[in-house]
Amino acid sequence: MDSKLLKKCIKGDVTAQTVLYNEFAPKMFAICMRYAPDRSTAQDMLQEGFITVFKKLKTYKGEGALVYWIRRIMINTALQHLRKYNNPRYTFTDIDTCYELNTGENLLEKMSLQEVIAVIQQIPKDYREILNLYAIDGYSHREISELLGITEATSKKRLSRARAVLKAVLKKNEGVTI
C-alpha cells in the first residue's frame, strides 16, 4: 500500500480512508462474520475495528504486510466486542451428544461460503472464538491464552469441545439451505 495514501489516512483524509476501507473491508467483514453471532454484530465489529485501524495507523511501522496488521486489530476488536456483549447460546445436552459424531469435512465442501459462516455463527461464543483463533486464524494455544485471559489447558479443552460442537451443528444443518 502506498505510503502517501497511509499518510493521508493518518491525517484524516476521507478519500484516502475510503480507498483503504474498500481494499480491506471485504476480508475483514468475513472475519467479523465468523466471530459474530449475527450480521448486525459483525457490522458493529467492522465499524469499531476500522475506527481503531485509522486511529492507530500512525503506529504501523511497516513490519509485515498491512493486511495482517489490520487483521490482528480486527480480531482483537471482535473479541473485545464479544466480551462486552456476552451472549452464550448453548445447552449442556448439545455438548455431551456431539462427541459421538464424526462428520463434517465433506459437508463443508458442499456448502456455500454464506452457509459455512452461518454454521460458525451457530456455535456458542466461547467455542466459536477458539475455533476461529486456532483452526482458521492460526493462533497457538499460548497466544490464545494471552488473548482470552485463560490458561493453555483451558484453551485446549475448549478447542476439543468446539470441534465436537461444530460437528453437531453441521449435522443439524445437513440438508438445510441458507
Place this chain on the structure above:
Amino acid sequence: MSDEQHDKALEKSLKERLQEAELAPPSFQEMLGTTGVRPDVTFIDRLWNVMSWMKLGWGKASMLFWLLPLAMVADQLVEKNEKDRVNEMTTELAMPPIVVSKDSLSNNAKTIVISELADHEPKVTGNTQKRKAKERDANDPIKKLTQANKPAQAMLEKTKERKQETTSNIAIPVAKSEVVASQKIASLSTHEEEFLNRLGLLLATRKSKVSTYQDLFLQSAEAHMLLANGAMEALSFGKKKVPKGFIHLGVMGTRTNTWILNQNTYGQFGGRELPYKTTFGYAYGLVMGYQSFKGLGVEINLITESRKGQKYEDMIGNQLQQRAVELTYQELPIWLKYRFPIAKRKLRNVFIGPDVGFAVSKLTKAEEFLNNGQAVAIENRFKSTNWRVQLGFSSDIYLSRSWFVSIGVRGGISDDINANGWQVDDNYGKSHNLDWGLQMSLNYRFLRKNP
C-alpha cells in the same frame, strides 16, 4: 479414520474455505460517515505538525528558544552599560577633593576634612597647567555659580593669588551638582533628573546667606554626602535595584469577532451572495516571551486551536436560508510589543502599549453547514497554510512580583484563503480571514536573582 484425523481434516477444510474469504461489506459512508475517522491529536502532535509544516525539526525549533537567552544576554550587556553609565555619572557628580585650613574649621568640619584628605591629593599647578586651568575655569560651571556668591568669589580670588600653596589653603566652595541641576542636560534619564531636582530643592531650603568660610565648606560637604546617599535611591525603582528584563510563560485565551471577507458560495443559493451574520470565534494556547526593562518585548503564542469562519443568513422567497463556514487553525503568532507605565505614582503596576506582529496559520478543519444540516468537509476549498498581519493594544497588570495578567484587544487579517483550484469566476475576489477580539493571558515572570 480416527477422531483426531477427522478433526484435523475438518479444521483444514474450514481454514481453506474461510481464512481468505471475502464478503461484501457495508459502504464506507454507512460505516464511518462522510467525515471519516479523525485522528486523535494531542497538543504535542499539533505542535509537531506545525513544526513539520515549517520544516522545523526539534533541533531547529530549539533554536527559536535560544533567541530568548540571547535576548537576555543582550539585555545584560545593555544593563551593564547602563550601570557603568550610572557609576560614571555618580562619580562625575561627586565633589572634587576639598581641602581647607585646619585651623579655620570648627570641630565638626575638621572630621569631614580629615576623611576627605585621606582619599584625595590636590594638584599643584605649574605654568602650562595654569594656562590649562585658566581654560578650564572659563568653562567651569563652579566659576559661573561663584560669580553670584560674593564671599565665595572673594575666597576664590584669594586662593588664585597664592601660587604653590600648601594643601591646607584651597577651597572649592560648592558642589558641582548644584550647577548641573541648574543646567538642562538632555542625556539625563528621568530618574537622574528626579534626583538632581530633589537635590536642588534640598539645597534651596537652606538659608542662602553664607557668612563664614566654614559655613560654605559645610554646605558643600553636606551636598557631597547627599549625593553619595541619594544617588542609588534616585536611580532605582524604589528597591535600590537596577530594573532587569525577564522571560515569561503563560496561557492565553481569546474571544473574537470573526469574518471571512468576500465570501464565495460557488453556485449555491442560485449564485446569490448571502448577507453576513455576526460570528464569534475563539483561540487558546500558550504564551512565551521576553520583556526588556527598556520597554520592548517579544512574545510568541502557540495557539493549539483557533476557530474562525462566517455565518450567513437571508430570506429567499419565503424561506430562511442559513449557511455557516467553520474554519479551525493552529497558529503561531509572533508579536513585537512596547510597554510603558501609565502613571508614576498611582497604578504603578500597570504597563500599556502597542503590539504588532505576524502569524502563520495551518488549517486543520473546514466544514460547511447549510440550514443547520450536517457538517460537510470542505478543506479542499481552502489553502492549508496562510500568513496574517496583526495589530493590538494591551496592558500588562502586575498582580505580584512574579505574576501578571495581560489584557488587550488584538486582531489580524490573512492573505487569500481560497485554494488555487477554487479561485474561479470571472470576477474573482480574494477571501480573507479577519478577526479581532479580547485576548487575555496569565503569565509567570522568571526573575533573575539580585546580584
